[in-house]
Amino acid sequence: MPAGHCVSSLEGVILQADQGFLDLLQRREAEVIGMSYRELTDPRDLERSADMITMLEDGAAPIRWQKRYLRPDGTSVAANLLVTRFSSPDRLVSTLFWHDNGRPLPPAKLWEAALRVRHVHVARIKLLGRDLSTDPIGSLLIGIYLAEAEGRSIGIEQIADYAAIPTSTAGRWVKLLQERDIIEIAPASVDDLQLTRVGLERTEAMLATVYEAPNAAVMLD
Secondary structure, X not given: OOEEEEEEOOOOEEEEEOHHHHHHHOOOHHHHOOOEHHHHEOXXXXXXXXXXXXXXXXXXXXXXXXXXXXXXXXXXEEEEEEEEEEOOOOEEEEEEEOOOOOOOOOHHHHHHHHHHHHHHHHHHHHHHOHHHOOOHHHXXXXXXXXXXXXXXXXXXXXXXXXXXXXXXXHHHHHHHHHHOOOEEEOOOOOOOEEEOHHHHHHHHHHHHHHHHHHHHHHHHO
């Protein structure tokens, strides 16, 4: 999984960037240093990026979210970010990771697929009731995946409500998924569930089938 790092001012002006970050953007260091994140961010993600930056507090846990960057040729590339604010001097330190090869779909498509699955689950609850709409493992994984992609923390109580199952039941499934190295609890947190690298890869492989299924149906016909 490729990774990159950059350091910026609180206003989002790039001050330092490593080769991984430059490779992601397909730009030279001299070009990137001094640029604002607004110049590098896909316009569709500008408002959310600005909102995330205002949420950062000095010394607090990193905020996670997914955003799209602009490359010189006008195309966009999505990456997952971990951004931390530091003081003395005031800086934002970002760690980015993405998949160039082997990822079943671009991150934006995978996010869209996760939202589609979520919408179907909500519709099932409304139409059939919570007791006939449980899919514990699938719902847990989708809920955690969306929380990471949107920069939110999610704990046992929230994921239990998301999956429409009792908190005690969610706790048992979470423990099993931890044992299988699918999810983990974030460092410095007692209630922030995250996907491990293995869990992320397998969840995204499952989400890719949301797009692959129609093609499979055409082939069967």
